[in-house]
Amino acid sequence: MATASDARDKNWFIDKFFQSLMFVCGISAIVFVVGIFLFVFKEGLGFIVNDLNVAEFFFSPKWRPTSLHQPTYGILAMVAGTAAVTVLAMAICLPFSIGAAIFIAEFATGKTREILKILIEFLAAIPSVVWGFIALSIMNPLIITTFEVPMGLGVLNSALILALMAAPIVTSIAEDAFKAVPDTYREAAEALGATRWQTIHKVVLPAAKNGLLSAGLLGVGRGFGETMAILMASGHSINIPTSVFDSFRALTATIAAELGETAVGSPHYQSLFAIGIFLFFITFLINMTADFIVRGVKKG
Amino acid sequence: MFEATSINHHNDQVQLRYKIVFGVMLVILIIPVVAILFTLIAKGSHAMSWPFLFDDPKDGMTAGGIFPAIFGTIWLVVVSLLASVPLGVAAAIYLSEYAPDNLLTRLINLATINLAGVPSIVHALFGVGAFVVFFKFGTSILAASLTLAIMTLPVVIVSSWESLQSVPRAFREACWNMGATRWQTIWHVVLPNAFTGILTGVILQVSRAAGETAPIMFTGAAMFLPFLPNSVFDQTMALALHLFVVATQVPDVPESLPFGVALVLVGIVLLMNTVAIWIRMHLRGKKKW
Amino acid sequence: MVSTAHNKIEVQDLSIHYGAHKALGNVSLTVRKNEIFGIIGPANSGKTSFLNAVNRMDMMRPNMNVSGTVRIDGIETRSWRNVYALRRKIGVVFPLPVGLPLTVYDNVALAPRLAGTAGSRADLNELVERCLRRAALWDEVKDRLTHLGSLLSGGQQQRLTIARALSQSPEILMLDEFSIAVDPVTTMRIEDVLKELKEEVTIILVTNLVQQANRLADRTAFFLNGECVEIDDTETLFSGSAKDPRTNDYIGGKFG
Numbered sequence: 001m002a003t004a005s006d007a008r009d010k011n012w013f014i015d016k017f018f019q020s021l022m023f024v025c026g027i028s029a030i031v032f033v034v035g036i037f038l039f040v041f042k043e044g045l046g047f048i049v050n051d052l053n054v055a056e057f058f059f060s061p062k063w064r065p066t067s068l069h070q071p072t073y074g075i076l077a078m079v080a081g082t083a084a085v086t087v088l089a090m091a092i093c094l095p096f097s098i099g100a101a102i103f104i105a106e107f108a109t110g111k112t113r114e115i116l117k118i119l120i121e122f123l124a125a126i127p128s129v130v131w132g133f134i135a136l137s138i139m140n141p142l143i144i145t146t147f148e149v150p151m152g153l154g155v156l157n158s159a160l161i162l163a164l165m166a167a168p169i170v171t172s173i174a175e176d177a178f179k180a181v182p183d184t185y186r187e188a189a190e191a192l193g194a195t196r197w198q199t200i201h202k203v204v205l206p207a208a209k210n211g212l213l214s215a216g217l218l219g220v221g222r223g224f225g226e227t228m229a230i231l232m233a234s235g236h237s238i239n240i241p242t243s244v245f246d247s248f249r250a251l252t253a254t255i256a257a258e259l260g261e262t263a264v265g266s267p268h269y270q271s272l273f274a275i276g277i278f279l280f281f282i283t284f285l286i287n288m289t290a291d292f293i294v295r296g297v298k299k300g
Numbered sequence: 301m302f303e304a305t306s307i308n309h310h311n312d313q314v315q316l317r318y319k320i321v322f323g324v325m326l327v328i329l330i331i332p333v334v335a336i337l338f339t340l341i342a343k344g345s346h347a348m349s350w351p352f353l354f355d356d357p358k359d360g361m362t363a364g365g366i367f368p369a370i371f372g373t374i375w376l377v378v379v380s381l382l383a384s385v386p387l388g389v390a391a392a393i394y395l396s397e398y399a400p401d402n403l404l405t406r407l408i409n410l411a412t413i414n415l416a417g418v419p420s421i422v423h424a425l426f427g428v429g430a431f432v433v434f435f436k437f438g439t440s441i442l443a444a445s446l447t448l449a450i451m452t453l454p455v456v457i458v459s460s461w462e463s464l465q466s467v468p469r470a471f472r473e474a475c476w477n478m479g480a481t482r483w484q485t486i487w488h489v490v491l492p493n494a495f496t497g498i499l500t501g502v503i504l505q506v507s508r509a510a511g512e513t514a515p516i517m518f519t520g521a522a523m524f525l526p527f528l529p530n531s532v533f534d535q536t537m538a539l540a541l542h543l544f545v546v547a548t549q550v551p552d553v554p555e556s557l558p559f560g561v562a563l564v565l566v567g568i569v570l571l572m573n574t575v576a577i578w579i580r581m582h583l584r585g586k587k588k589w
Numbered sequence: 590m591v592s593t594a595h596n597k598i599e600v601q602d603l604s605i606h607y608g609a610h611k612a613l614g615n616v617s618l619t620v621r622k623n624e625i626f627g628i629i630g631p632a633n634s635g636k637t638s639f640l641n642a643v644n645r646m647d648m649m650r651p652n653m654n655v656s657g658t659v660r661i662d663g664i665e666t667r668s669w670r671n672v673y674a675l676r677r678k679i680g681v682v683f684p685l686p687v688g689l690p691l692t693v694y695d696n697v698a699l700a701p702r703l704a705g706t707a708g709s710r711a712d713l714n715e716l717v718e719r720c721l722r723r724a725a726l727w728d729e730v731k732d733r734l735t736h737l738g739s740l741l742s743g744g745q746q747q748r749l750t751i752a753r754a755l756s757q758s759p760e761i762l763m764l765d766e767f768s769i770a771v772d773p774v775t776t777m778r779i780e781d782v783l784k785e786l787k788e789e790v791t792i793i794l795v796t797n798l799v800q801q802a803n804r805l806a807d808r809t810a811f812f813l814n815g816e817c818v819e820i821d822d823t824e825t826l827f828s829g830s831a832k833d834p835r836t837n838d839y840i841g842g843k844f845g
Contacts, residue, residue: 005662005678006669011703015481015673019398025387026394027404029411029457032450036418039429099325107319118577119330125504125573126336127511128420129540130562133547134336137558167329197318218417225419227514232548252421252514259424259518264433276425280418287417291410400651474687474750476649478700478757479677488699493690588690589739 040280044273047073051267052274063238063254065268073271075278080240081248085155085230086223088244089162094216097167101174106200124168132232135161139233149245153235156244161233162226166219173218177211178204214290221286224279227252251275337570340563347560361524361546362553366561371528372441372536373568376516377509379445379532380452385502387449388456392498395457396464397472397486416454420514423451427519442532444520451515452505459504463497464490468589496583500576507572511565513540523549539565597622597761597791598643602657605638605647605815612638615657616817618810625783625792627806627823629799631844634812636795637683640763643793644679645672661761677704680754680790684766686746688738693730696738696749697721700757716756723786724752725778743770751779755786762786763793768801780805799840803827811836 051073060074104116135157143152181204189199205212227250235247236257255272262269355365391408399405427447437443467490475485513521521538523545529536543565547558598620605613613635620626628636638653645666647653659666661675669675677700689696697717701707717734721727726748730741738749747770754762764783768776783792783805796802802809803823810820811833819826819836831837838844 006664006671006674008671009674009705011481011484011705012671012673015483018483018486022390022394022398025390026399026408028387028391029408029415029454032453033411033414033418035430036415036422036426036450039434040422040425043425043429043433096325096329099322100329103319103322103326107322116326116330119333121573121577122570123329123333125507125511125569126333126566127513127540127569129511129513129544130336130566133543133558133562134339136547137555138336138339164329164332171329196315200318221417225417225421227419227421228544232544252419255421255425256514256517259428273425273429276422280422283417283419283422284414287414288410291413470685470687471689473646473649473683474689474753475699476646477644477676477679477681477683478703478753479673479675479679480700480703481673482649484703488703489689489691587740588737589688 037277037280040273040276044270044277046265047267047270047274048277051271057274061238061240063249065258065271071267073274075251075275077238077240078249078251078254078275081155081234082224082230082250082252084241085158085162085234085248085250086220088155088159089166089223090216090219092159093163093166093170093219096163097170097215097219098174098212100167101171101178102200104171105175105178106196106204120168120171123164124172126165128165128226128228129232131161131165131229135229135233143245147245151235151245151247153233154245154247155234155241158230158233158248158250159244161229162223165226165229166222169222170215170219173215174208174212177208177215180211181207210293214293217286217290217293221283221290224286225252225283226250227256231256251279337566340559340566343556344559344561344563347556348563352560353564356526357524361542361550362557366539366542366564368525368528369537369539369542369561370564372521373510373539375441375529375532375536376445376448376520376538377506379441380448380509381502381506383446384449384453384456384505388453389460389498391453391457392460392464393486393491396461397482397490412454412457415450416458418451420451420512423447423515424518426450427515432519438533439518439522439535440520440533441529441536442520444516444536444538445532447515447519448509448512451512452509455505455508456501459501460494460498463494463501466497467493493588496579500580500583503572503576503579507569507576510572511540511569513538513544517541517544539568595621596663597661598793599660599663600643600657601660603639603642603659604656605635605642606654608652611815613642613812613815616812617657618817618820620791620793621808622791623787623789624807625787625794625805627802627809628793628795628812629797629802629809629839630812630818631839632797633814635815636812637765639812640681640765640793640795643761643763644676644681645669648672677757678759679761679763680757680759682747682750682754682762682764682767684769686743686750686770688741688746688749690737690739692735693721693738693741693749694734697752697756700753704757706758717752720752720755721749723755723782724748725775725782726752744772744775747771748775748779759790761791761793763795765795766797768796768798776801799827799842811839813839 056072056074059076060072061077062072062074064072104113108116139157139160140152143157185203185207186199189203230250231253234250234253236249236253237247238249239247241248255275259272352365354367356368357366358364395408424447427443431437431443431446432439471489472485475489516538520535521541522535525535525537543558543561546553546561596619601617603613603616630636641647642655643659647655666675691699694717697720698707698713701716707713718727721730726745729745741749747767751767786792794805806823808820809823809826811818813835819831819833826836827840829837
């Protein structure tokens, strides 16, 4: 017998080859996440070992990496600024996004719905740097004249821009959360004589609660991670903001503004990578939590 | 009877009121898009001309055109696509067609979500640490494009996965039953039918990559270069970074110039989005099963 | 002992589980070469699972667990090094028609092309025509060979599926309630084809129509609730001399 009828042929080997290839590509996401951590950690390691004073890093508002006599590396002011902007942005973004999501999911139909979703997609498509430019050239003079303040760059401007940037993603996740609520719930409520709003308020919103929470969290993650727009909208001065018109500086923006001026391997260069590690962990935590919440919903 | 209709009427009114409230909230989100577009067009169209699109910048970037930036953005996007599309589609194929329901698959999904959530500036740090310093690509199109590719990879994976999942399982079963290997099934039946969806995702990714600034500013994009890049090991100008530069770094820029750059950038991005949307609608109109 | 040379498929102690759910338990049977082996029984009695196990489709389904042995031509299917070659020997027609989103021609030409046995264009044309004729579809689609197979009517798609199963030149043909989506006249035409095909292939015919088994099958097995109640010559089974009263009841139309 020359060839057994169960012999492995060309197709069998091609199949095995591609299965292995797809597997290697499949795990690439893991490789890259680990790689990002390792490489950013590697570059920042020198700072963490030699120069890092944990108390100063987290609790000092003074970021003076270039000071000749006594460089200080405190990120408190930046964390405070970023947090303030993120909170304000979410406070603006969440109600509108969830309202918009309710309209799209529960009220709009057919063509209207399509067009609305396209417009929201357009909102999501505008690049970060263009938002920054809008903050600088349109919002800045607008805030100055409206509130009669000397400068329009700062917490308010950044928060408004960030709210608009986060709106599409929050809207679309919230809409998904509403769509995930089974129609039988709505029908049951309406069979009991509830109006559409009562149904939404008493049935759909509670059922979509976790989805909305994770939408909010992802918005927060976006706020912490946003770079170019905040760099341009914040005014970029190191300062714990006390009013919405105060200028501040974001963690991300610090890296973006200073990395180009540092020498590879210098403590300043390494300290920027240390900020990167911090950002990586913060967003990692936020994303994991958001994912965990969403998955909790799907299982339950 | 009369009572009931009056309650219904009241309820209808309440419902209408809520509909209006939510509608207004939505409109408030949409107004900025429209307003931004109109402002960009109003203020940027003065700058628009053939020389603006096809000349080099002049007088310290306060005049002249933006051709090197457009050209550079095309380079960056094309090279990043060459890396991210095959890798991302293959990863999606693994997740959709091969991956068993186990811990590793769960980890891959978590990693994909995280990769999408890593801030763009951290991607930039990774690009510097890995491609510029460790692999010694220097600041180059290659380093910048690879950084962009990794950043946009999750988008490709997720959108391709969705397209692959939209192909009915019965088609796969039919193929397996006739003795087709898994790969033959994927190549001859699944991929061709997921192609339009994957293409839509890729186009959206083009639009995203074209607009990114942070990941390229330290890895390969230069503020100003007097020449066009010849290879992937050269630096290049890029549209998004150019907007940042003329808006913040260069003194005495006429107002119309950054608006012109922003208009071109937003124009490209929205054009890509429109194409993607058109393909999606066209696809929906043409049923194949 | 009967010489195994006459047996195409030998099944021993076959059990199938989906997770904790038992779909089929301890089935042992043999299918002889060039016979039509009928399997009758009500829904959820494990008939389709049985076919999937023969075809080793459990490989593609993480939650399907198969124990026991299935031998084809004396070789245990689990030990086949190339499961795809095994499946190429077995044509399958499932109850819900699946026209692939390829042209009608490509639907039928796909299997030989993938197997690398397509030969010349003329050979392939001839094969496609022969398979479509046998599936009683040729006259309806001969002018529409370039149309999408997935857009044919349900009945046409079912016959396309049959043509596709034949295009593999299978040694075994497994049909699972093929007549669900086909009108009675076409069903009769296909039944005639099956009688002819018996000369070349071994056929397993799962059917919900007991009279179809009576018309076609040489031997028939009765499955009930994941159990193989009885196997016998069709004639014996249908003449009222079945050993198990449940078989008589089912054939007599008392349940099902």
